[in-house]
Amino acid sequence: MIFAYNKEYVSDTLLAITADDKGLEQTVERKGNVAQIKNEEGTIVGWNFFAISEVMTIEDRGQVTLTKEQIQQLNTMIKEAGFSEELPADTEPKIVVGYVKSCVEHPDSDHLSITETEVGDGKVLQIVCGAANIRKGLKVVVAKPGAMMPDGLMIWPGTLRGVESFGMICSAKELHLEGAPMKKGILELPQDAVVGEAFPVGKA
Template sequence: MNLFYNLNGVGNVLLVQFTSSRPRDIRIESKADVTLIYDDSKNELVGLNLFNASSYMELKEEGQVELTESIALELKQSLVKNGVDVQLDVDFTPKFVIGLVEKTESHPNADKLKVCTVDVGDETLQIVCGASNIAEGQKVVVAKVGAVMASGTVIRDAELRGVASSGMICSATELNIPNAEKGQGILVLEESSVIGEAFIVSN
């Protein structure tokens, strides 16, 4: 679940996204301050908008809102106050983690792409990567599906030139690391970095 708030750009509305997939057939239902957004093709709730959000919770961030237990509780309470019966499946696991590139193979349909097998601790992901410096044995930063990049892009399950890709191996600039050099490929971490641990950018 990803939360966004931009008082100046959007207004006093908390935008809540439940899934990283793109809805094909949108249906909207509104009740008081809550608008529910469904993918009608799957009969699935994909997001909601909470209007007058600051009257239900204290929101300090502009942009992505950190999902904490306190925010999750206040969001659940706001739904109850508006008579909305929705069960929130809250995931507090980190979306930016340290991974180990176990294997790289040439992409069958693109010379400049590599199909990478990456161990992120609790699972192994297949990620298509176009960085020239990607190599087996590297410790790297992986943005898992559902991660929100500094640019606002949400990482989704994708298919790149016919090959499935779940996540992204990140560069320093994509992680918005201060003073990062552009065009240097993916960020390679120290060998002592622990696979599966959350990666936190220090500003």
């Protein structure tokens, strides 16, 4: 799940993006200060919470992390508006330090690799990566499904050349890090970086 807020550009509205809309047409049902967004398959892909500063204080801009208490406040808004669904209490960081446990060539590509990358608490994601410097044993930055990159790109599970991929291994440029090198390639972290720890990104 992705929460995003930018009062200066999107008004006092908190956006909760719950699923990939797959580029399908959307319908919006608004009740009071809550709007539910579905795609044409009937999947709920997001919620809009209007006048959110009347309910909670959000200091950050762009993708924001909410506490369990704030998510419960949103669920109260949903219920009071007359909807029956709830948001899950997902407070895990979405851009984290990862460890490449294995890396093999993609069977249908001369530049893609298939990695098994640990992202914390023993969880391992299969991620397809196109960087030339990807290899087993690296500490890297992983954008997990549900992440929003500094440029607004949202990360969802996908398929690359027939192989499922559950996230993205990031370059310094994609993370908008100050002084990021212009050369291509993923960011290689020191070996003492802690797997699963949130990684701070730059601003768009």
